[in-house]
Amino acid sequence: MSGKEQILARIREALRNPAPIPGHHGDGRHTGDESEKGGHADHAAGCGEHASHASGGFSQWLPPVGSDLESQLELFAKNSADLRTEFHRLSDLTELPARLCELARESRWQRVATHGGKLTGPAASALGLPTLHTDGGYAVEELERCDVGITECEALVAQTGSVLITARSAGGRALSVLPPHHVVVATRAQMVPDLPAAYALLRRNYGTDFPSFMSFITGPSRTGDIERILVLGAHGPKRLTVFCG
Amino acid sequence: MSAPVKQFREDATRVAADEEHRRNISTALGKYYVARARQVGIYQNWQGARQAAAEIKWEAVNHLDRHLAEFAEKLEARGGKVHWANNSAEAREAILAICREKKARCIVKSKAMTGEEIHLNAALEKEGYEIAESDLGEYIVQLRREAPYHFVFPAMHLTRGEIKELFDREVGDVPSDTPEDLTMVARRVMRRKYCEADIGISGANFAIAETGMISITENEGNARLTTAIPRVHIAVMGIEKVLPRLEDLALFLPLLGTSGAGQALTGYNSMIGGPRQPGECDGPEEFHVVLIDNHRTRLLADPEQRDALHCIRCGACLNVCPIFKNIGGHSYGTTYQGPIGSVITPHLRGLQDWKHLSGASSLCGACTQICPVKIDIHHHLLHNRRNAAKQKPLWWEKLAFRISGALFQRPEFFAFLTRLGRLAQKLHPLVKGSVLDPARAWTNTRELPEIAPRSFNDYWREHQSKHQ
Numbered sequence: 117m118s119g120k121e122q123i124l125a126r127i128r129e130a131l132r133n134p135a136p137i138p139g140h141h142g143d144g145r146h147t148g149d150e151s152e153k154g155g156h157a158d159h160a161a162g163c164g165e166h167a168s169h170a171s172g173g174f175s176q177w178l179p180p181v182g183s184d185l186e187s188q189l190e191l192f193a194k195n196s197a198d199l200r201t202e203f204h205r206l207s208d209l210t211e212l213p214a215r216l217c218e219l220a221r222e223s224r225w226q227r228v229a230t231h232g233g234k235l236t237g238p239a240a241s242a243l244g245l246p247t248l249h250t251d252g253g254y255a256v257e258e259l260e261r262c263d264v265g266i267t268e269c270e271a272l273v274a275q276t277g278s279v280l281i282t283a284r285s286a287g288g289r290a291l292s293v294l295p296p297h298h299v300v301v302a303t304r305a306q307m308v309p310d311l312p313a314a315y316a317l318l319r320r321n322y323g324t325d326f327p328s329f330m331s332f333i334t335g336p337s338r339t340g341d342i343e344r345i346l347v348l349g350a351h352g353p354k355r356l357t358v359f360c361g
Numbered sequence: 362m363s364a365p366v367k368q369f370r371e372d373a374t375r376v377a378a379d380e381e382h383r384r385n386i387s388t389a390l391g392k393y394y395v396a397r398a399r400q401v402g403i404y405q406n407w408q409g410a411r412q413a414a415a416e417i418k419w420e421a422v423n424h425l426d427r428h429l430a431e432f433a434e435k436l437e438a439r440g441g442k443v444h445w446a447n448n449s450a451e452a453r454e455a456i457l458a459i460c461r462e463k464k465a466r467c468i469v470k471s472k473a474m475t476g477e478e479i480h481l482n483a484a485l486e487k488e489g490y491e492i493a494e495s496d497l498g499e500y501i502v503q504l505r506r507e508a509p510y511h512f513v514f515p516a517m518h519l520t521r522g523e524i525k526e527l528f529d530r531e532v533g534d535v536p537s538d539t540p541e542d543l544t545m546v547a548r549r550v551m552r553r554k555y556c557e558a559d560i561g562i563s564g565a566n567f568a569i570a571e572t573g574m575i576s577i578t579e580n581e582g583n584a585r586l587t588t589a590i591p592r593v594h595i596a597v598m599g600i601e602k603v604l605p606r607l608e609d610l611a612l613f614l615p616l617l618g619t620s621g622a623g624q625a626l627t628g629y630n631s632m633i634g635g636p637r638q639p640g641e642c643d644g645p646e647e648f649h650v651v652l653i654d655n656h657r658t659r660l661l662a663d664p665e666q667r668d669a670l671h672c673i674r675c676g677a678c679l680n681v682c683p684i685f686k687n688i689g690g691h692s693y694g695t696t697y698q699g700p701i702g703s704v705i706t707p708h709l710r711g712l713q714d715w716k717h718l719s720g721a722s723s724l725c726g727a728c729t730q731i732c733p734v735k736i737d738i739h740h741h742l743l744h745n746r747r748n749a750a751k752q753k754p755l756w757w758e759k760l761a762f763r764i765s766g767a768l769f770q771r772p773e774f775f776a777f778l779t780r781l782g783r784l785a786q787k788l789h790p791l792v793k794g795s796v797l798d799p800a801r802a803w804t805n806t807r808e809l810p811e812i813a814p815r816s817f818n819d820y821w822r823e824h825q826s827k828h829q
Contacts, residue, residue: 131425178410257556327638329644330631331631334624335628350547351586
């Protein structure tokens with residue numbers, strides 16, 4: 117028997133005795149600490165079926181998000197401030213090249229990296245700096261020498277202040293993590309309220325043919341491994357800038 | 362006394378008396394309590410989220426065969442390769458075989474507790490591979506040649522001074538002892554490793570059955586670099602990590618971020634489904650997943666404690682545990698520390714050798730209360746105690762229970778012993794703390810409660826006679 121068959125056989129043998137439904141500890145009493153609003157009717161209906169798991173079902177428990185775009189942009193801005201993401205709302209995407217040039221001057225970029233895209237293409241060429249394009253493949257050492265990676269994204273998530281990227285929408289896996297500064301250019305149409313909506317969007321965009329890499333980026337790279345004190349730029353970007361037009 | 366018990370008693374005794382150590386841990390955890398409580402408060406319904414997570418994990422674990430087979434099939438359809446390891450030795454061998462085939466020299470690794478569980482680094486080093494732990498905390502404990510202190514915060518027991526000293530000795534060129542400067546030392550070292558490494562090894566926080574993906578949660582970006590740059594990526598994970606659907610992550614990622622470090626979402630949550638796909642510009646040429654059983658099926662076979670496999674390794678139960686806070690992570694002597702480690706280690710490594718960990722609990726239930734997937738942790742500690750006693754009863758325990766049973770059935774004898782006890786307690790100071798003291802395990806650090814001068818029975822009899 118192969119390892120696979122052995123393990124699956126052991127699992128099937130182990131599962132012959134059913135386990136009790138969760139949330140009913142030993143004596144059947146609850147152990148919850150905080151308030152107990154709702155959420156109980158669901159499991160009484162039976163676990164296997166997940167009445168609670170209907171599309172968008174998680175949103176009722178997760179942190180609240182306003183339903184209109186303006187309140188979502190505000191929430192994203194507030195979360196960005198907490199996370200130390202530099203979030204800039206543009207009145208119009210035509211503003212983007214000028215704002216990017218300003219950031220380039222202020223940050224003294226020498227060399228930039230980006231990928232071909234409707235938003236990144238014109239913006240990066242306006243910089244007039246030596247530019248590495250990752251689209252057709254690239255040398256890692258070249259990318260490592262760049263001061264910034266400029267990418268598009270799949271979505272912005274208001275609830276958590278996250279940028280959702282995929283290998284296809286953001287120039288591969290490394291462009292958004294290897295250079296010390298990651299700049300995201302997005303449109304306000306890309307704002308989604310919460311994580312369930314972000315997954316629904318991925319599903320719509322890709323069906324079952326997902327990119328090999330998808331990531332929620334929530335703030336610049338960080339660590340608290342030394343005395344639980346926050347340090348930005350542990351291994352990934354020290355700065356994360358989001359332009360939304 | 363078995364070796365694990367001896368080590369546990371010695372280390373726990375030493376650390377519990379080290380007040381500075383306890384202060385450092387308290388300071389670090391204090392920040393966690395504040396951040397977590399604030400974040401939990403933002404949820405519309407934290408209890409509802411926990412219940413839903415418990416149910417999804419129940420579904421995943423109770424149909425594990427189906428979900429694992431689907432995961433492997435989907436992943437392999439996208440060019441990944443799944444290796445099934447019955448135990449640590451097979452897991453190590455699967456990884457070593459890939460390293461040999463690829464003629465690797467340098468390996469960069471992001472955090473993987475299963476790596477610790479199977480002693481992967483030692484096996485790789487023994488065969489001459491250079492292996493670099495890229496997570497900052499893991500890098501620090503690797504340089505110190507010690508085990509992680511906490512499975513989420515591996516270096517939380519160390520002060521900046523100790524880390525500076527370590528870096529001075531092992532790396533050099535350390536400008537100061539600020540956390541910023543120390544972090545930048547590690548950043549500088551690791552930057553080279555990502556580019557040089559032939560193979561990147563990572564763990565996995567979740568596996569998605571429906572899409573054949575793994576999901577990795579981290580703050581530093583080291584796992585992203587580890588899985589983006591080297592030409593081969595190997596992910597190591599336990600078989601229990603599987604979730605049925607991709608959308609389940611919309612619940613589990615925030616629960617993990619909030620419970621693990623009080624964040625709305627951890628810095629990077631990356632879903633990886635295969636090696637570089639056609640049309641993509643980077644990513645590894647090969648993607649391997651090593652699925653490890655290593656006695657998890659033994660825990661699975663126990664329906665009473667099966668929910669311990671729901672654990673998402675957030676570490677919240679360690680952070681609130683009064684025992685963990687006092688004895689520290691290393692005293693456990695296990696890969697998985699704290700309450701959840703005390704529950705599962707006896708299943709993974711033998712009940713008789715590890716039952717003492719289930720005894721080291723005040724049964725306060727803080728772990729059960731904080732667990733984001735509602736594992737009944739403190740009752741499982743009781744189950745372990747019961748199972749250990751049933752499997753291998755101790756003669757003196759049996760004798761003690763027989764005597765006390767007989768005692769409690771004879772009121773006059775019990776009353777006599779109580780009176781005798783009062784007398785003995787008066788004489789106790791003569792021997793207290795010395796080798797002659799029968800209660801010295803207790804009285805070394807505590808006072809014995811005083812036996813009441815009058816028993817309830819005596820009181821009741823007097824009371825009744827007065828009022829008749």
